Amino acid sequence: MDIAERLLAGDVRGLARAIRLVEDRDPAAEAILRQVRGRAGMAHVVGITGPPGSGKSTICDHLIARWRSAGHRVGVIAVDPSSPFSGGAILGDRVRMQRHTGDDGVYIRSMAARGHLGGLAGAAREAVRLIDASGRDRCLLETVGVGQSELEVMQTADTTVVVATPITGDSVQIIKAGIFEIADVFVVNKADVPGASKVARELRDLVRQTKGMTTWQPPVIQTVGTTGEGVDDLLDAVERHHAAITESGELEQRRRRRLRAEIEAIVVERAAERARRELRDGTMGSELSGDLRGVDPYGLADRILNGHTGRQDP
Amino acid sequence: MDIAERLLAGDVRGLARAIRLVEDRDPAAEAILRQVRGRAGMAHVVGITGPPGSGKSTICDHLIARWRSAGHRVGVIAVDPSSPFSGGAILGDRVRMQRHTGDDGVYIRSMAARGHLGGLAGAAREAVRLIDASGRDRCLLETVGVGQSELEVMQTADTTVVVATPITGDSVQIIKAGIFEIADVFVVNKADVPGASKVARELRDLVRQTKGMTTWQPPVIQTVGTTGEGVDDLLDAVERHHAAITESGELEQRRRRRLRAEIEAIVVERAAERARRELRDGTMGSELSGDLRGVDPYGLADRILNGHTGRQDP
Numbered sequence: 322m323d324i325a326e327r328l329l330a331g332d333v334r335g336l337a338r339a340i341r342l343v344e345d346r347d348p349a350a351e352a353i354l355r356q357v358r359g360r361a362g363m364a365h366v367v368g369i370t371g372p373p374g375s376g377k378s379t380i381c382d383h384l385i386a387r388w389r390s391a392g393h394r395v396g397v398i399a400v401d402p403s404s405p406f407s408g409g410a411i412l413g414d415r416v417r418m419q420r421h422t423g424d425d426g427v428y429i430r431s432m433a434a435r436g437h438l439g440g441l442a443g444a445a446r447e448a449v450r451l452i453d454a455s456g457r458d459r460c461l462l463e464t465v466g467v468g469q470s471e472l473e474v475m476q477t478a479d480t481t482v483v484v485a486t487p488i489t490g491d492s493v494q495i496i497k498a499g500i501f502e503i504a505d506v507f508v509v510n511k512a513d514v515p516g517a518s519k520v521a522r523e524l525r526d527l528v529r530q531t532k533g534m535t536t537w538q539p540p541v542i543q544t545v546g547t548t549g550e551g552v553d554d555l556l557d558a559v560e561r562h563h564a565a566i567t568e569s570g571e572l573e574q575r576r577r578r579r580l581r582a583e584i585e586a587i588v589v590e591r592a593a594e595r596a597r598r599e600l601r602d603g604t605m606g607s608e609l610s611g612d613l614r615g616v617d618p619y620g621l622a623d624r625i626l627n628g629h630t631g632r633q634d635p
Numbered sequence: 636m637d638i639a640e641r642l643l644a645g646d647v648r649g650l651a652r653a654i655r656l657v658e659d660r661d662p663a664a665e666a667i668l669r670q671v672r673g674r675a676g677m678a679h680v681v682g683i684t685g686p687p688g689s690g691k692s693t694i695c696d697h698l699i700a701r702w703r704s705a706g707h708r709v710g711v712i713a714v715d716p717s718s719p720f721s722g723g724a725i726l727g728d729r730v731r732m733q734r735h736t737g738d739d740g741v742y743i744r745s746m747a748a749r750g751h752l753g754g755l756a757g758a759a760r761e762a763v764r765l766i767d768a769s770g771r772d773r774c775l776l777e778t779v780g781v782g783q784s785e786l787e788v789m790q791t792a793d794t795t796v797v798v799a800t801p802i803t804g805d806s807v808q809i810i811k812a813g814i815f816e817i818a819d820v821f822v823v824n825k826a827d828v829p830g831a832s833k834v835a836r837e838l839r840d841l842v843r844q845t846k847g848m849t850t851w852q853p854p855v856i857q858t859v860g861t862t863g864e865g866v867d868d869l870l871d872a873v874e875r876h877h878a879a880i881t882e883s884g885e886l887e888q889r890r891r892r893r894l895r896a897e898i899e900a901i902v903v904e905r906a907a908e909r910a911r912r913e914l915r916d917g918t919m920g921s922e923l924s925g926d927l928r929g930v931d932p933y934g935l936a937d938r939i940l941n942g943h944t945g946r947q948d949p
Contacts, residue, residue, distance in 0.1 A: 351933055358931075441783065469755065470783050580927055584919075585910040587936035592906030595940075596899040605898075613894055617672075619665055622901035626909075628941075 324349075325356040328455050333428055336396075336455045340430055343447040346590075354447060357454035362576075364396075364453035365563050368478030370466040370500055375484045376510040377401065379546035380555070381461055387556055388459045389426055396452030397429040398445055399463045400474055428452065442473035443586045446579075449477050466500040475503050476582060479572060480562045482555070484508045485524065487516030492523040501527065504539050506558045512543035512551060537565050592626060599625045638663075639670040642769045647742055650710075650769045654744055657761040660904075668761060671768035676890075678710075678767035679877050682792030684780040684814055689798045690824040691715065693860035694869070695775055701870055702773045703740055710766030711743040712759055713777045714788055742771065756787035757900045760893075763791050780814040789817050790896060793886060794876045796869070798822045799838070801830030806837040815841065818853050820872045826857035826865060851879050906940060913939045 324342070327335025339357075342350040367384070371377050381397065388395050432445060445462065452460050462478055464471040475481050483504035485495055488511060495501050507528070509521045524541045532538055540558045544551035566572040599605040605621060623629075638656070641649025653671075656664040681698070685691050695711065702709050746759060759776065766774050776792055778785040789795050797818035799809055802825060809815050821842070823835045838855045846852055854872045858865035880886040913919040919935060937943075 355931065355933065576927065577923060580923060580930060580932065581914045584914060584932045584936050584939070585907060587932055588910040588939050589903050589907050591936060591940050593899060593903050596902040600895045600898060609891060609894060613890065616894060617669065618894065618898045618901055619669065622898050622905060625898070625902050626905050 325353045328353070328451060329357055329360055331456045333425060336428060336451060337430070339451050340448045343451065344432065344444050346444075350447070354450065357451065360456075361450045361453040364449075364458050364460045366449055366453070366460045366462060366477060366479045367559055368462040368464070368475045368481040369484065370464045370471065370475055370481065370503075371484030371486075371508075371510075372494070373401070373465055374488070375486045376544075376546040377463055377484050380482075380484060380508065380510060380544060380552065381463055383546070383549050383552040384461065384556060384559075385427055387552065389424065393459045394426045394457040395428070395459045395461065396449075396455070396457040397427070397461045397463065398448050398452070399429065399431045400433075400441060400445060400471065401463050401465045428455075428457065441470040442476070443583075443590060445474045446477045446583060446586075466495075472499060472503065475500075476579065479566065479575065480505045480559050482506045482508055482559065484510050485520055486511040487514045487520050492520065492527050495524075496527075501531075505537065505562045506555065507539055507541040508551075508555055509541060509543045510546050513545050517543060536569055537562060537571075596622075596625050639667045642667070642765060643671055643674055645770045647739060650742060650765060651744070653765050654762045657765065658746065658758050660758075664761070668764065671765065674770075675764045675767040678763075678772050678774045680763055680767070680774045680776060680791060680793045681873055682776040682778070682789045682795040682817075683798065684778045684785065684789055684795065684817075685798030685800075685822075685824075686808070687715070687779055688802070689800045690858075690860035691777055691798050694796075694798060694822065694824060694858060694866065695777055697860070697863050697866040698775065698870060698873075699741055701866065703738065707773045708740045708771040709742070709773045709775065710763075710769070710771040711741070711775045711777065712746060712762050712766070713743065714746045714755060714759060714785065715777050715779045742766065742769075755784040756790070757897075757904060759788045760791045760897060760900075780809075786813060786817065789814075790893065793880065793889065794819045794873050796820045796822055796873065798824050799834055800825040801828045801834050806834065806841050809838075810841075815845075819851065819876045820869065821853055821855040822865075822869055823855060823857045824860050827859050831857060850883055851876060851885075910936075910939050 322330065322335075324335050324338050328339050339350070339353050341347075342353065369377050369381060378399075378401075385395050385397070430448060432441065432448070449460050449462065462474060464474050466483065481503050483495060483500050483506070485492070485507065486509065492501070495504075507521075507524050509517050509524065511517060512521075521541050521543055528539050528541065542551055542555045542558055544555060563572070566575070600609065605625060608621070609616065636644065636646075636649075638649050638652050642653050653664070653667050655661075656667065683691050683695060692713075692715075699709050699711070744762060746755065746762070763774050763776065776788060778788050780797065795817050797809060797814050797820070799806070799821065800823065806815070809818075821835075821838050823831050823838065825831060826835075835855050835857055842853050842855065856865055856869045856872055858869060877886070880889070914923065919939060922935070923930065
């Protein structure tokens with residue numbers, strides 16, 4: 322069996338190999354993605370974001386355990402450099418996560434936040450699609466709530482959970498991080514720490530003020546990661562959100578938007594490849610070896626984009 | 636006088652208007668950039684990055700003051716959301732910065748880290764070029780050391796200063812943040828806090844281990860932002876780096892690399908524009924309004940990139 326067939330048959334190593342090809346921007350990845358595309362679209366993709374130290378990974382851990390108990394198969398993409406999933410953990414986090422190792426029903430993959438030629442968001446989106454096509458019906462996407470690329474990653478999620486704590490950030494910081502708008506569910510973790518209720522109240526007020534007229538009003542769930550308190554409520558909110566957007570047609574709309582974004586990303590990636598090739602090997606390269614003063618980057622860019630890369634007559 | 640002429644004449648408001656056009660991706664920006672291009676290339680562009688709370692802004696403040704005393708004209712682009720330059724300050728930072736307001740020789744501009752259609756790096760690079768062309772011979776670029784886009788911003792700098800502190804981060808975190816490789820000068824700020832010497836020693840060891848064979852070995856400078864201690868050494872290191880790369884031809888090479896990167900960025904931005912236009916208004920849009928199962932994003936992307944966007948025969 323080739324990689325795509327193994328992936329579709331649910332083989333973990335087939336899935337892992339395919340994701341590696343995607344990460345490496347290997348030309349073979351495209352064929353696999355085309356082959357498995359028709360089988361994707363069944364997974365509920367849940368994004369979870371928040372500052373380092375907010376306890377995202379602990380919450381993910383609880384969600385995974387509950388999903389597994391309910392018979393779901395789970396995939397996790399961790400692009401948070403501080404996440405134990407992505408190997409950046411200290412202290413006991415790494416140990417705690419090990420309870421899933423050996424469970425074939427949980428596939429965990431970390432992705433570096435840097436160094437993706439085609440963009441982190443593209444690699445994450447394609448990895449999610451592969452997980453989806455491999456028959457895993459729950460997919461977690463964990464990121465840190467900073468930076469444009471992390472925000473783009475979150476656009477792959479059907480349901481986005483934003484985690485705050487009384488320690489790592491109040492509502493103002495969530496707004497500043499640009500993650501308020503993308504939240505479908507808020508979690509105030511470390512609810513046993515003083516100030517948690519205040520943060521929760523602020524978030525509820527903000528939701529009322531800004532999303533008063535929308536059909537889905539993001540609930541604010543208080544959790545205690547260490548004990549698992551509130552995680553059932555969170556799971557319930559996540560499932561309710563999914564049901565709500567499925568019924569309202571919003572899920573379908575999101576997927577259409579996402580497909581457009583995906584096509585745009587592919588166009589961009591290929592244009593960048595073309596530019597790099599031309600600037601390295603093509604005639605453009607030699608045009609840039611002389612005096613730079615007279616070089617018009619806009620004109621050269623247009624010629625590359627339109628394929629007119631031969632040296633122009635003087 | 637039009638905007639470009641005012642900018643070239645050193646008029647601050649002309650510069651500000653031009654940068655705004657660049658930030659808004661206004662079509663008029665391109666003409667201005669073309670017009671002023673030949674006058675750029677004289678400024679020493681110094682990037683400064685590090686975690687929030689490392690005291691970057693205070694150090695910038697000292698550098699600006701010293702440059703001003705030496706008769707230089709200065710431009711600052713702050714893309715750090717926690718920087719007082721970018722308006723995200725709390726406490727006394729904002730007040731401290733005000734000492735430059737009213738000084739025409741210091742132009743400070745904050746840039747949002749998100750929401751740049753053509754990419755933050757592109758906007759920052761063009762803003763730096765405008766500052767350069769306006770006759771300012773020192774340009775500071777301040778970012779937080781996280782995220783791909785911030786790293787890309789730093790590629791615009793001739794000299795990159797990476798700030799650590801005993802509190803916000805040791806050498807391991809600098810490596811994890813991906814900013815070790817881009818550093819030309821290290822600063823250990825808050826040198827009066829216990830642990831500073833240890834961080835400095837670690838960094839020196841790392842430099843020796845990894846950059847032992849390169850011509851320029853990044854020095855590690857200890858500073859105390861609050862008193863200004865060590866800032867003269869920093870300034871000296873920055874100037875020495877500039878002299879060294881000018882002499883070795885590395886500066887010229889960096890500028891060539893940067894021009895290539897710039898052309899690539901323009902190609903990418905235009906490709907993205909083309910994709911968005913097609914997916915919204917063109918026939919591609921209608922192809923995406925039906926059942927999504929059979930849609931091949933790779934095929935559609937190729938057609939957009941190559942301008943074959945008419946509906947294909949069945």
